Amino acid sequence: MSKKISNTIKTLRFFANEMTQQELAEKAGVTRQTIAAIEKDKYSPSLELAFKIADVFNVPLNEVFSYKEDE
Amino acid sequence: MKERNIYVTVSSTILIFAGYLFKMNGYYQEGLLEGTEGLQFTGKSILILIGVMAGANIVLNILGTIGFTIKDSVQNKDCKPGQLIEDERDKIIELKGMQVSYAVFGAGLILSLIALTMGWAAPVVIIMIIGSLVLAEIIGNIKKLFHYRRGF
Numbered sequence: 001m002s003k004k005i006s007n008t009i010k011t012l013r014f015f016a017n018e019m020t021q022q023e024l025a026e027k028a029g030v031t032r033q034t035i036a037a038i039e040k041d042k043y044s045p046s047l048e049l050a051f052k053i054a055d056v057f058n059v060p061l062n063e064v065f066s067y068k069e070d071e
Numbered sequence: 072m073k074e075r076n077i078y079v080t081v082s083s084t085i086l087i088f089a090g091y092l093f094k095m096n097g098y099y100q101e102g103l104l105e106g107t108e109g110l111q112f113t114g115k116s117i118l119i120l121i122g123v124m125a126g127a128n129i130v131l132n133i134l135g136t137i138g139f140t141i142k143d144s145v146q147n148k149d150c151k152p153g154q155l156i157e158d159e160r161d162k163i164i165e166l167k168g169m170q171v172s173y174a175v176f177g178a179g180l181i182l183s184l185i186a187l188t189m190g191w192a193a194p195v196v197i198i199m200i201i202g203s204l205v206l207a208e209i210i211g212n213i214k215k216l217f218h219y220r221r222g223f
Binding site: 029031033037040042045046 | 156158222223
């Protein structure tokens with residue numbers, strides 16, 4: 001059984017005036033590569049960064065990130 | 072940008088250490104590394120090697136960063152100042168690299184001590200220890216490169 005954190009950043013960026021990864025990175029204070037890695041579920045951000053990203057889109061944390069266990 | 076800097080660091084480290092080994096092998100063949108004077112000579116050569124490596128890495132990384140930034144701006148690639156900052160993902164990748172480096176250096180140190188107990192010349196063992204340090208640095212950087220290329 002594997003555990004996975006998935007996210008809706010790509011969708012949220014699209015609905016936020018098609019915000020680019022670079023713009024989100026600048027607002028969250030990280031590199032564009034980090035945003036790309038998070039979007040592809042390759043990297044799980046720290047709690048602080050997760051809150052910052054949710055804050056950029058002005059949505060609660062659980063609308064950006066979700067946790068599920070795969071069989 | 073960080074990937075490129077790693078390439079520069081690894082290349083310069085390999086080149087400088089290969090040159091050092093080539094030079095020291097010559098001195099070893101001439102018998103200059105024997106006795107107390109040989110140890111003193113090895114000590115001095117290692118101090119010079121550390122200085123040269125540190126200096127070369129600093130200078131090449133600065134020149135590399137400037138060069139790559141100019142190249143990217145000429146080619147209209149996205150090279151924002153944000154790319155130069157170090158974030159949490161970079162720090163974790165750095166730690167993963169260090170973890171491998173420590174393991175490699177530990178193994179190299181034990182092998183060097185085994186060589187010493189088997190009667191290998193002290194200067195050769197010292198160079199082996201320095202060699203493990205350099206190898207640890209290279210493998211740690213390769214590990215970092217692996218994570219950067221994969222995304223994490």
